[in-house]
Amino acid sequence: MTIRFSLNGQTARFEGDPQMPLLWYLRDHADLTGTKFGCGIGSCRACTVHIDGRAAPACVTPMVALQDRAVTTIEGLAGNGALHAVQRAWIEEDVVQCGYCQAGQIMAAVDLLARRPDPNDADVASLANLCRCGTYPRIRRAIRRAATLLREEAEA
Amino acid sequence: MSAVPSFTRREFLTVSLTAAGGLLATFHLPRATAAAAASFETPDGLGVFVRIDPSNRITIGAPGAEIGQGVKTSLPMLIAEELDVAWSQVDVEQLPLSLLPSDEPPGVRWRYGAQGAGGSTNIPGGWEALRPGGARVRRMFLEAASERWQVPVETLKTRDGRVLHADGRALSYGELAGAAAQRPIPDADVPLKDPADFRIIGSPQRVVDAERIVTGREPYGIDARLDGALVAVLARCPWFDGAVQRVDDSKARQVAGVRDVVTIPGPAPDGLITPNLAAGVAVLADDTWSALQGREALEIEWRKGPWAGDSTDQLRERCRAALDEPGTRARDDGNVDDALRDATRKVDATYEMPFLAHATLEPPNALVQLEKDRALVIASMQSPSGAQRMVHQLTGIPRLNIEVRLPRSGGGFGRRLENDFVAEAVLIAQAAKRPVRLVWTREDDLAHDYFRFYGLHRLTAALDDQGRVSGWHHKVAGTSRIWRSPGREEDPIWTGLVDEDGYPAGTVAHLRNEYTPVDFGLARGWWRGPVHTFVTFGIESFIDEVAHATGRDPLELRLELIGPPRELEYRGHGGPKLDTGRLANVLRVAADRIGWEKGAGAGRGLGLACHFTFGGYAAHAMEVSVSRDAGLRIHRCVCAVDVGQPVNPLGIEAQVMGGTVDGLSAALGQAITVRDGRVEQRNFDTYRMLRSKNAPDVDVVIVPSRATPAGCGEMGIPTAAPALANAIFAATGRRLRKTPLGPELG
Numbered sequence A: 001m002t003i004r005f006s007l008n009g010q011t012a013r014f015e016g017d018p019q020m021p022l023l024w025y026l027r028d029h030a031d032l033t034g035t036k037f038g039c040g041i042g043s044c045r046a047c048t049v050h051i052d053g054r055a056a057p058a059c060v061t062p063m064v065a066l067q068d069r070a071v072t073t074i075e076g077l078a079g080n081g082a083l084h085a086v087q088r089a090w091i092e093e094d095v096v097q098c099g100y101c102q103a104g105q106i107m108a109a110v111d112l113l114a115r116r117p118d119p120n121d122a123d124v125a126s127l128a129n130l131c132r133c134g135t136y137p138r139i140r141r142a143i144r145r146a147a148t149l150l151r152e153e154a155e156a
Numbered sequence B: 001m002s003a004v005p006s007f008t009r010r011e012f013l014t015v016s017l018t019a020a021g022g023l024l025a026t027f028h029l030p031r032a033t034a035a036a037a038a039s040f041e042t043p044d045g046l047g048v049f050v051r052i053d054p055s056n057r058i059t060i061g062a063p064g065a066e067i068g069q070g071v072k073t074s075l076p077m078l079i080a081e082e083l084d085v086a087w088s089q090v091d092v093e094q095l096p097l098s099l100l101p102s103d104e105p106p107g108v109r110w111r112y113g114a115q116g117a118g119g120s121t122n123i124p125g126g127w128e129a130l131r132p133g134g135a136r137v138r139r140m141f142l143e144a145a146s147e148r149w150q151v152p153v154e155t156l157k158t159r160d161g162r163v164l165h166a167d168g169r170a171l172s173y174g175e176l177a178g179a180a181a182q183r184p185i186p187d188a189d190v191p192l193k194d195p196a197d198f199r200i201i202g203s204p205q206r207v208v209d210a211e212r213i214v215t216g217r218e219p220y221g222i223d224a225r226l227d228g229a230l231v232a233v234l235a236r237c238p239w240f241d242g243a244v245q246r247v248d249d250s251k252a253r254q255v256a257g258v259r260d261v262v263t264i265p266g267p268a269p270d271g272l273i274t275p276n277l278a279a280g281v282a283v284l285a286d287d288t289w290s291a292l293q294g295r296e297a298l299e300i301e302w303r304k305g306p307w308a309g310d311s312t313d314q315l316r317e318r319c320r321a322a323l324d325e326p327g328t329r330a331r332d333d334g335n336v337d338d339a340l341r342d343a344t345r346k347v348d349a350t351y352e353m354p355f356l357a358h359a360t361l362e363p364p365n366a367l368v369q370l371e372k373d374r375a376l377v378i379a380s381m382q383s384p385s386g387a388q389r390m391v392h393q394l395t396g397i398p399r400l401n402i403e404v405r406l407p408r409s410g411g412g413f414g415r416r417l418e419n420d421f422v423a424e425a426v427l428i429a430q431a432a433k434r435p436v437r438l439v440w441t442r443e444d445d446l447a448h449d450y451f452r453f454y455g456l457h458r459l460t461a462a463l464d465d466q467g468r469v470s471g472w473h474h475k476v477a478g479t480s481r482i483w484r485s486p487g488r489e490e491d492p493i494w495t496g497l498v499d500e501d502g503y504p505a506g507t508v509a510h511l512r513n514e515y516t517p518v519d520f521g522l523a524r525g526w527w528r529g530p531v532h533t534f535v536t537f538g539i540e541s542f543i544d545e546v547a548h549a550t551g552r553d554p555l556e557l558r559l560e561l562i563g564p565p566r567e568l569e570y571r572g573h574g575g576p577k578l579d580t581g582r583l584a585n586v587l588r589v590a591a592d593r594i595g596w597e598k599g600a601g602a603g604r605g606l607g608l609a610c611h612f613t614f615g616g617y618a619a620h621a622m623e624v625s626v627s628r629d630a631g632l633r634i635h636r637c638v639c640a641v642d643v644g645q646p647v648n649p650l651g652i653e654a655q656v657m658g659g660t661v662d663g664l665s666a667a668l669g670q671a672i673t674v675r676d677g678r679v680e681q682r683n684f685d686t687y688r689m690l691r692s693k694n695a696p697d698v699d700v701v702i703v704p705s706r707a708t709p710a711g712c713g714e715m716g717i718p719t720a721a722p723a724l725a726n727a728i729f730a731a732t733g734r735r736l737r738k739t740p741l742g743p744e745l746g
Helices: A022-029 A085-092 A102-115 A136-155 B071-083 B122-149 B173-180 B210-214 B250-254 B288-296 B312-323 B336-342 B384-395 B420-432 B442-447 B530-549 B554-562 B580-594 B649-669 B720-732 B741-745
Strands: A003-007 A010-014 A048-051 A054-057 A070-072 B006-008 B011-017 B023-029 B046-052 B058-062 B090-094 B099-101 B108-110 B157-159 B162-164 B170-172 B230-236 B243-248 B258-264 B280-285 B299-303 B328-333 B345-353 B365-370 B375-378 B402-405 B436-439 B455-463 B469-478 B510-517 B567-569 B577-579 B605-613 B616-627 B631-642 B699-702
Touching (some): A054 A102, A085 A136, A102 A136, B011 B122, B011 B173, B046 B173, B071 B122, B122 B162, B162 B173, B170 B173, B243 B258, B250 B258, B280 B420, B312 B455, B345 B530, B530 B649, B577 B580, B580 B605, B580 B616, B580 B699, B720 B741
Parallel strands (some): A003 A070, B469 B510
Antiparallel strands (some): A003 A010, A048 A054, B006 B011, B046 B058, B099 B108
16 A cells, blocks of 8 residues: 655655554655654654654554654754754753754654643643653753744744 | 874874865873773773864864763863864864774774773863863964964964964964964973863853754764665573574564574673673564564574573572671771670661663664675764774774774763674674664663662661761672673672772771672673762661761761861772862752751751762752652752863753753662563663653752862762652651662652
8 A cells, every 4th residue: 555645844655564663664764863763662752753743653653644644853843944943942951962862852842832832830841751861951941942932933 | 294293102193284274183192190990991091183274163073972971062172272262163073983003012093092981081081181182283373373473482372263463463273274284293291271261161062963963963873874784683582691492584584674584692601702692583674664573573482591580589688698798898997897896876777779771762773884804883882992892803804994983872871881782783794794783672772781780788887975977887789790791800899889988988987898799690781870879879878867866967967977178098980089078068068059957848858968979079959748649749959069170061060960860760760670580671661761740950059169170971860869768758757778769659
């Protein structure tokens, strides 16, 4: 069977094993290695991507589930060469240590702020993504900063 | 045309003109003092790589291995400071492991050093080796300008990558690069900056790779690709020292995309290389999913090996028995037996530390390409020089022909000091006769780590009639790290399990630190802040217990024990001295910040702990509550550190904050347990790590200092667990003597 979907705004098609997780398609076939492998069971969320705009773990999403859907990866987040506000906030708060989980954290934060543009403390601490380096305090600061940046963008 | 190389056995330095008319300087400057880190594979000095383009853009090579500890930012800062350029002019480029031929055995020498990451050594090593490198290159620009302007060099200054004439004229380094590249190389004793003039050292700087990381463009080891390389996954024998009895790979070979299946025997019992490799069967395929499907389809009969019936429950009993036997004395001051016999009062308690996994978020992996007399290795590593030696030993390929690239690592924590995954990739590439990129799954990682050692700690204190500590006995029974460790047979058996000169050694007249090894099948390795995370929970919990047993204030008792400011002998890594004044200071700063005098809020408890780790001083203070509804809550968490001269305060805060979270994460939820000879935990659902909602903010206080800087990647961990347990006791009256604390709390 042929699975047709959109990948970072481009039309894509897949004809391999429909049970292949999206993660391995991205990393081994689409040459998009920004989405990271951490656990394979949807627990650590290093592989978080957007499917139709909502955060989802690519490691437990089979290709067959993508028919007619839109996938966005970290590589597709920044439009027109400009960084997304969440990416800017991440740099400004110096969140990154090893950095391996951060693409997934950012994709999860973008989804959170789309649903909660004015996040409270519980929202800010709600990302379930693991960070082995323990950057959580700066992740929370960056989410707050990104919320401000996004509001400024919306008002501009 | 090149300047004459300045070359001695201990130093190698070249300066040359680049094709673009810039200046390229490369040095290897070994550290002036040998590291006392016998048990770590440490960088033997670091190298300087500086390129100055005619446009006055400065490229500085990062000579360390970046595992998230920030050295790709902080080491180039050391060079940039003495070069006297603006940080905004600087681009940083990761250096590959680089060897040059040598006339002396073993026929090769480092261009930039061994480039490892372990024992928090990069910053102290770079402090001595890198700054003089930067200063010597700066001197060449001064001399070139002096010649151009025909004025004495002493009348010239530099600032932001420019040489300044007293009359207001200026030349950029870029404009002088061609001339400077042809100057003789200055002597090694070019003076360094007065710390009062530092403009980059001590300034907060963000991670240099941040933009590439947040856009997903920064490649880690697992992202390396090579045309023609197959993905390999390995089914390893889950029983330690087991073997492949029989394999039927017919179904695996039918999986679409699978190209080959090869069997990898385990190591020979007396083999010197990779003694902890598991026997296994590798599946090679076009992509990872096919390889994993192929591995599922293997039918393997394992020979379980000698440890198949063992468990951590049995190990605990063996350690309990060993605590009652005389051990090896790592330190024995005065007469502890007499002190305990004559004591007015004795306090004793036993603490248990579990095996821990490193669980780097980027699982182990390696890309290996072998040709007749050449090899390429790309992997996330902490010991690239060890990996290169291993490839040489396994293949016979000359070391100069083994190219080792150092991508950014998705965490290290000590796991990547081992190179078992590189050895596996080499063995698979040899058997399959093609390049491979080996990928470990999380299940592979948790079953086949080099685990943080297990141990029981029994502490006994003798108290005199004034309630002062007059004797101290710390007995450890556990699984030795020095076990199947080729080249480390001479190390004392207690290495890594006893902090022989750690506080309170030197402050109590009668003190014994003692150790008994107990056999167990699991491989053991270094886990971030190794000995310190292992011993400090017991020591700092026990001091708290002594205080409560005698009705003393825990802060006051600690300060009494530490005593007046003085330097104590410290033979271990981070020595040769432990400054009690600096230790007491961070403890006081942390206690003040949490409001120790004022006391905890209603229903809450305060806890303290302090420790000396690898040349740095850290103290935690926490305020917690425990309730039936909300469980454990950490309301406030302070960590005060004295790291010496801060190099990058933003990076130090990150390391101490992250170290604290790591320490709490392990203390609350983590243990690797073994039943029927196999590791029980399989993935993050059973090996639990803190997530954001349970990780506290960390108030990091960096104490000002001009002392030689210590690396700070590990010092934030050891005191987190005991400060937490002490705060839980203060809040609830329950003393927890075993980690993980979470299950104990119920």
